[in-house]
Amino acid sequence: MSNEDSNYYIPAGPSWASRTITLKSSASSRGFLLNHTCHRWAGYESFLERDFLTILLAHPDAERFQEQPEPVTYVDADGKLRTHTFDVVVYLRNGRKVAYDIKPEKRRARSQIKAIQRLISKQHPNYADKYVVRTDRQISRDRVRNAELILRARTLWDGETIEELRRHLASMHGVFQFASLVALFNEEAVGFNAVLNLIDMQELKPVTRGLFNDNTELEICKAA
Template sequence: MARAVPAATAKDMSNDDDDFYRPPAKTTAGLMFPARSKQTVRGFTLAKLPAENDWRQIISASQGERETCLLALADPQLWNLHDQPTPVSYIDLDGRQRTHRFDFLAEYRNGQKIGLAVKPADRAEKLNFRETLHAIRRDLPKGFADGVCLVTERNRHPKEVLNAQLLNFFRRCEDPEADALVAERIADLSGEMSIAEMIKPLDLDARGFRAAFRAIYADLLRAEKCELISLNTIVAPKGVDQ
C-alpha cells in the first residue's frame, strides 16, 4: 500500500524556489525546420531573457543565425528575443503580394522592436534583398516592429561572437554571491586594470572571472569586446575613459 505524502512535504515539492531540475521551455518559434536538410541545419541556443523567468530554447537554421542570436543575447539592452515570429505581408518591387518571416524579432528595454533578417552577404546581394527589405519595412503592420535590419557575416566579428558564446555559458553558471562581490569591487574602482588584478582581492578564482565577464555585459565594466576576453583584459568601470 502506497504511503501518503505528508502535507508539509507535498508543499515543499511544489515550491517554485526548490532545487529540482527544470528542463528549459521549448522554443516559441512559429516555424520549425527539419533537423537537417540541404538548406538548413537546425540547432538551438538556451537563453534566459530579462522578460522571462525560465530558460528557453531559441532555434536557428544556420550558423549565421546562431551567431546572430548569441550577439543579440549579449546586448545588455535586449529585453526579449522571438525566433521565427509571425510572417508579415508586403508588396514586392513588381507589385505582387508576398510574405516574409524574420529570423528574429528583438525587443529592447526602451520598448523598441527590430526585425532581424539573417543572410549571407553574397546571397543578399544576389537577391537584391536590401530593396526587398525596404518594401517590407514600408508595409510592416502597426505594432509588429519599429524597424528592420539585415545581418550578414560582415556584421559579426568572430572574436565578439566567441565572447558572446562564452557569456551565454557563464550565464548558465548562475552565482549571485560572486556577482554581488564583483559589483561591490567595481564600485570602488576609479581607473583601469586587468580582470586578474580586479578580482585578486576577492579570492574567488574562476568564479570571480565568470562574474567579471558577466559584469562586462551587464554594462558595469567597459572592455574591448572585439578581442577575446581573458584575465589579462583591461577593464574600467562604466563612465571611466579607457
C-alpha cells in the first residue's frame, strides 16, 4: 500500500507544545487530542483546556492553533523579569492572532491574568492582535458537546446527502426546527449529520442557543 492510497495510515506528529505534558498527575487531568489543523497531537493539562481545544477544532474561523507556545518574557509591575506561557495561540483565517489563557472562573481574579496580559501586550505589541481569558463560564458543556457533534459529523461526510439538503433549502425561507430538516431524509442519522455539516460550513445558523436538539431553530445564512 503506497502513501498515495486514501486508506494509507499516516500517524499524527508529536505535539509542538513548548513544555512536556506529563500524563501522570494527581492534581489535574492531562492528555492529548488530535489537532487535525496540522495532523499533530495537542496536549492539555486540564479538562477545561481539553474542552476549549475541542471548541477550537470545530470553530470555522480558526485556521490553526498552537497549544503551550514558547514562553514570553516580560517585566512585572515591580520591575522583575518574568515569563508567561499562554495556554493556546490561535491563528484565525482573517490573519489575526489571538493569545488565550484558560482559567477556572474561581481562580481568574486571584491569578491576575488580565494584568499579565496587559503587560505582555504593552511590552510585546507584535506578539498577538488580541489577548483573551476564557473560563468555565464561556466553555460551557453545551458548547463543548455541540463541537463534538460537529467534529463527528465531519468524519461522516456524505456529499450526495448534503447536496440534497441544499436543494431543499433553496426553496425554504424563514426559521425552521432542526428536526424538520432531519425529517426530509429517510435515514435520521444521515440527515442529522448533513444538517451539522451545513452548520459547520456556515450555510445554516442556529437562532437559539444551547445544545443542538430537535427544537433548535435554524435559519439560512445570507451569502456574503
